[in-house]
Structures are given as C-alpha cells and as structure tokens.
Amino acid sequence: MSAEALLQAARDRGLRIAVAESCTGGLLAGALTMPAGASTVFDRGFVTYSNAAKVDLLGVRIQTLTDHGAVSEEVAREMAEGALARSEAEIALSITGVAGPGASARKPEGRVCFGLATEDGVTAETVEFGALGRDAVRAASVEHALRLLRQAVERTP
Structure with a gap:
C-alpha cells in the first residue's frame, strides 16, 4: 500500500497518525506528508535522534535507555507511547535502529525496532534487515513502518 492509499484508509476511518523516528531521521514523516491532503491525517512527527x-x-525513561x-x-x-500521548493521533509508530555503519556485536547493522501505540495498547518488534548499507536500511525501515501503519489502520473500525 502506498502512503497515499494508507492516508486515504486512515481518512476514511477518521484516524490521525503520529510518528517518532530515530534512525530514519524524518524519512517516514516525509513519506507520509508527500501526498497532497496529508494534513487531514498526519498529525505530527518527532525526530529524536539523540537519547x-x-x-x-x-518521555522515554533514562533507566530504559540505560538498561536496554x-x-x-x-x-x-x-x-510510540510518548508520541501518542503528545499528539492528537489515534495511532503512533516509532522507529529506532542501527542503519550503519558502526554496528556492534550486540546491535548489528540493520537491526531496527518498531513500536506501535493505539488506544488498545503498545506492541513492538525487531526486524533484522542485515548489513544492506545505510540508505537501504533506512528505506526498508520506512517501507516496513508503512506496512505496520496500514495494518493498524485496517484493524481499527
């Protein structure tokens, strides 16, 4: 599903979307705001590159960053919880990962974690895209995030 189709599906259901990005540095927000009329669905984006x-x-807890x-x-x-709480959205998605280069043994290049928050709760998943190179990992992350958003929109009546 394209960003335009995702936005239309959200618009049809009266849903708004917010995003919080780290390794993608605003690319997801850019994809979501590319189609005309995006402002009726896209509420806001947070680029939170630093801890x-x-x-x-x-509102990410320092202890969470220290521990994990x-x-x-x-x-x-x-x-994702913070983006949902600090927006007018019904769906918030977050992305944090290692686009590369500069991976470690514990956090390899291409590891990206996604969070999804709605009124029904919060979920998270990790995708290992592999050492595709920085641009490819970031692009794959945006595509995966669009799929997750589409699924969330489709689950919402």
Missing part, C-alpha cells in the same frame, strides 16, 4: 531528545520530547539501549523494543515502545 536526550527521546527523553525530552517523548536506544535500539531496543523497550525504547521503541516508550517512543
């Missing part, structure tokens, strides 16, 4: 931004703008690191499902959940 301080995650804490300040989204920025690239974790725990942080992805808190990012």
Whole structure:
C-alpha cells in the first residue's frame, strides 16, 4: 500500500497518525506528508535522534535507555507511547535502529525496532534487515513502518 492509499484508509476511518523516528531521521514523516491532503491525517512527527531528545520530547525513561539501549523494543515502545500521548493521533509508530555503519556485536547493522501505540495498547518488534548499507536500511525501515501503519489502520473500525 502506498502512503497515499494508507492516508486515504486512515481518512476514511477518521484516524490521525503520529510518528517518532530515530534512525530514519524524518524519512517516514516525509513519506507520509508527500501526498497532497496529508494534513487531514498526519498529525505530527518527532525526530529524536539523540537519547536526550527521546527523553525530552517523548518521555522515554533514562533507566530504559540505560538498561536496554536506544535500539531496543523497550525504547521503541516508550517512543510510540510518548508520541501518542503528545499528539492528537489515534495511532503512533516509532522507529529506532542501527542503519550503519558502526554496528556492534550486540546491535548489528540493520537491526531496527518498531513500536506501535493505539488506544488498545503498545506492541513492538525487531526486524533484522542485515548489513544492506545505510540508505537501504533506512528505506526498508520506512517501507516496513508503512506496512505496520496500514495494518493498524485496517484493524481499527
């Protein structure tokens, strides 16, 4: 589903979307705001590249960052929860990961965590895209996020 089709599906259901991004640096928000009329669905985006931004703008707990690191499902959940709480949206999606280069043994290049928050709760998942290169990991992350948003919209009456 294209971003345009996703936006139309959300519009048809009266839903608004917010996003919180780290490794994609605003690419998801860019994809969602590319189609004309996006403002009727897209509420806002948070680019929280640093840990301080995650804490300040989204309310991610310092302890969560210390215990699990920025690239974790725990942080992805808190990012999504924070975006939902700090927006007018009914659906919030977060992305945090290692686009590369500069991976570690614990957090390999291409590991990306996604969080999804709605009034029904928060879920998170990790996708291992692999060492595709920075641009390809970021693009794959945006595509995956659009799929997750589509699924969330379709589950909402």
